[in-house]
Amino acid sequence: MNLLIAVPFVVPLLGAAATLLLRRAPRAQQVASAVTLAVVIADSTLLLAATADGTVVASQAGGWAAPLGITLVVDPLAALLLLVSSVVLLIVLLYAIGQDISGLSRAVPQVFHPIYLVLTAGVCLSFLSGDLFNLFVGFEIMLTASYALITQAPTRARVRASMIYTVVGLTSSIFFLTGIALVYALTGTVNLADVAEKLGAAPAGLRMVLALLFLVVFGIKAAIVPMHFWLPDSYPVAITRISAIFAALLTKVAVYAIIRTQTLLFGRDDVSTVMMWIAIATMVIGILGALVQDDINRIMSFALVSHIGFMVFGLALNSVAGIAGVLVYLVHHIVVQATLFLVNGLIRQYVGHTSLRSIRGLTVVSPLLAIFFFLPALSLAGLPPMSGFVAKVALFQAGVQAGGWLIYLGLTAGVLTSLFTLMAIFRVWARAFWGTPLPDMLEARAELRRGPDFVGRRLMAATTGTMVGVGLLVAAAAGPLTDIAFTAARDLLDGRAYIEAVLPEGAP
Amino acid sequence: MTLALGIGVLVAGGVFLVLQRGLVRITFGFVLLGHAANLLFLAAGGTQRREPPIEGTAALGQMADPLPQAFVLTAIVITFGITIYLLVLAAAGKGDDDTERLP
Numbered sequence: 001m002n003l004l005i006a007v008p009f010v011v012p013l014l015g016a017a018a019t020l021l022l023r024r025a026p027r028a029q030q031v032a033s034a035v036t037l038a039v040v041i042a043d044s045t046l047l048l049a050a051t052a053d054g055t056v057v058a059s060q061a062g063g064w065a066a067p068l069g070i071t072l073v074v075d076p077l078a079a080l081l082l083l084v085s086s087v088v089l090l091i092v093l094l095y096a097i098g099q100d101i102s103g104l105s106r107a108v109p110q111v112f113h114p115i116y117l118v119l120t121a122g123v124c125l126s127f128l129s130g131d132l133f134n135l136f137v138g139f140e141i142m143l144t145a146s147y148a149l150i151t152q153a154p155t156r157a158r159v160r161a162s163m164i165y166t167v168v169g170l171t172s173s174i175f176f177l178t179g180i181a182l183v184y185a186l187t188g189t190v191n192l193a194d195v196a197e198k199l200g201a202a203p204a205g206l207r208m209v210l211a212l213l214f215l216v217v218f219g220i221k222a223a224i225v226p227m228h229f230w231l232p233d234s235y236p237v238a239i240t241r242i243s244a245i246f247a248a249l250l251t252k253v254a255v256y257a258i259i260r261t262q263t264l265l266f267g268r269d270d271v272s273t274v275m276m277w278i279a280i281a282t283m284v285i286g287i288l289g290a291l292v293q294d295d296i297n298r299i300m301s302f303a304l305v306s307h308i309g310f311m312v313f314g315l316a317l318n319s320v321a322g323i324a325g326v327l328v329y330l331v332h333h334i335v336v337q338a339t340l341f342l343v344n345g346l347i348r349q350y351v352g353h354t355s356l357r358s359i360r361g362l363t364v365v366s367p368l369l370a371i372f373f374f375l376p377a378l379s380l381a382g383l384p385p386m387s388g389f390v391a392k393v394a395l396f397q398a399g400v401q402a403g404g405w406l407i408y409l410g411l412t413a414g415v416l417t418s419l420f421t422l423m424a425i426f427r428v429w430a431r432a433f434w435g436t437p438l439p440d441m442l443e444a445r446a447e448l449r450r451g452p453d454f455v456g457r458r459l460m461a462a463t464t465g466t467m468v469g470v471g472l473l474v475a476a477a478a479g480p481l482t483d484i485a486f487t488a489a490r491d492l493l494d495g496r497a498y499i500e501a502v503l504p505e506g507a508p
Numbered sequence: 509m510t511l512a513l514g515i516g517v518l519v520a521g522g523v524f525l526v527l528q529r530g531l532v533r534i535t536f537g538f539v540l541l542g543h544a545a546n547l548l549f550l551a552a553g554g555t556q557r558r559e560p561p562i563e564g565t566a567a568l569g570q571m572a573d574p575l576p577q578a579f580v581l582t583a584i585v586i587t588f589g590i591t592i593y594l595l596v597l598a599a600a601g602k603g604d605d606d607t608e609r610l611p
Contacts, residue, residue, distance in 0.1 A: 159601040177545040185552035
């Protein structure tokens, strides 16, 4: 079991080294990356099977018992997110390989593969780490890789987006370090389970300050309002595969960290009123931003910000049903966001950009592309029978169960946001998909069909289709998914299982 | 007290620089903020005990806490890497930082 827990971040790091060595053999490099991610998927499946009943497994790396050594912990939440993330990572990788084969991308594959695998390692380590400092290291590995990835195929716009992105990321890292130092000063430990036990004896005011500090740290990375301004300025500018994986995973890792710290460490403190207001602001401001944009990528980025609000809403409910709803929403949103950004990449083949001003009649140019956009877009808006509907129903039910005027206000904001999301999507649909295609779009299609890069383009379409399929699968598997989400939520709110798994003999 | 003042001055200088125009100044601002966070770590370990944490060289109550020092080491390495990256960005995007000098 110990070995299995280490695999999700050790193997990608080894893979990164291997792809670096194989940089002169593009085909071998592609195979090595794909195999690495396949191993992570297999391992995550095993981990999820072992923890699906609510078991929490801790592994003491280096053999020193917690809280002295480095602890890795896998619980149903971590295992579920590992599995979904690694599946999305593999599909986006295959899409990227398709792009590279087709020669449509200016990214340098020799650089892309190693950094992408390092990013994978950072994401997985963040999910698995059982102490605050290791969480910081996981975040930094992920962020450093993302700083490098966002400038792939550099243009002036990308370098500038990278400046904003890096400076904002650094700000949150400095706050994170400050938070860890303060926690250490207060409790003398950074092991999450140990901190959770010892914070109980700390003054309530200090605990509240720390809870809010960590909310800010991860809130910046999760792009919750009012710390969201950087996201629509940086994500849409990056190349397709990068914005897809950033939109799908990076903000969600931060949401995971919010869930973990606010339940395990600060579960007994009440920041839920603050979080509910943040959730309402995030949902409404995000989607209003999406409504006035003229670029599909930017619309999707604002929608991403707004839908983070739904997750904060569920978390603010502070109930088993609420957190279970958040987990279902997380899984749904990871898949849907990745799909939509991949589809935007397919659109770019025909017009070279994603600005609504000069795209018309995509349904005529490529009916398949229209279907690929339509299904996840409906899911994002939360129409039945898509996964977005399942996730939103879970959240709204939890909200109604809890009751109270503020929660009803949040529910109203949620319903309005869904409606506005639908409006934003239909704006895209009406302007880009309906109508008579522009002549240069048809020319571009004819040229692409004649081109020698047919295999690569097939792979891009197939992987996007697979992603759409995964989205449908999430809806079809809503029953088992909800079961796991409820098990994980019970574990999170209770906290005993986590603490006992890490510190079997109690805190020293 | 000295440590608290030091951290305060570093944070003040760092925030001032981060709010300036130009990526090079922002980078230096983050270097200062990083140092402030590192000093905070040392303060968190306790400043009263500062003997080496090796058995036989000092009384147990006098030994410094080695863990914050290890944290600081890691944090320094990470900040250093990011600083270099920021400077590269500053060089690559020279004259393209979206700011204009007011008349």
